[in-house]
Amino acid sequence: MSIWQYLRSIAVSKKIAANLFVFRPSRDRDRVTLSSCTGWVKHMGRFFEGGTYEFTLDMQLSKGNIEVILLGAKKELLLKLDQQSPTAKIDLDAKNKCYLRWEFKDATGKCELRWKEVQL
Numbered sequence: 001m002s003i004w005q006y007l008r009s010i011a012v013s014k015k016i017a018a019n020l021f022v023f024r025p026s027r028d029r030d031r032v033t034l035s036s037c038t039g040w041v042k043h044m045g046r047f048f049e050g051g052t053y054e055f056t057l058d059m060q061l062s063k064g065n066i067e068v069i070l071l072g073a074k075k076e077l078l079l080k081l082d083q084q085s086p087t088a089k090i091d092l093d094a095k096n097k098c099y100l101r102w103e104f105k106d107a108t109g110k111c112e113l114r115w116k117e118v119q120l
Contacts (some may be wrong), residue, residue, distance in 0.1 A: 014042070016037060016040075029114045032066075032112070034110075034111075041102045042078060043100055044100075052092035055070070056084045060109075061108060064104065064107030065107060067082045069101045070101075072098060075099070
């Protein structure tokens with residue numbers, strides 16, 4: 001799959017109030033740069049290979065807080081990452097859609113969410 005096919009498959013919805021907000025999703029990571037940001041962003045995360053995935057949230061914030069929530073096809077909570085729990089592993093089925101929802105609470109700084117399939 002080319003990067004263009006992947007980017008066309010991303011449906012993003014958001015509700016943001018910020019001085020600066022740059023959101024860059026890609027095939028295996030999301031990157032965010034923001035200033036005084038409050039709100040949320042949700043996009044489809046297609047994991048084309050079923051299996052166990054490891055998620056890592058790297059935050060470099062000068063203020064505020066960020067949470068990333070992985071939701072299942074029926075919008076059920078699958079996992080939540082934040083400053084207290086920045087990594088998690090989860091088994092995902094390639095047939096089901098998943099959604100990544102970022103929640104920002106007066107956040108300023110940079111953040112990156114990475115994911116990769118892990119072999120057990």
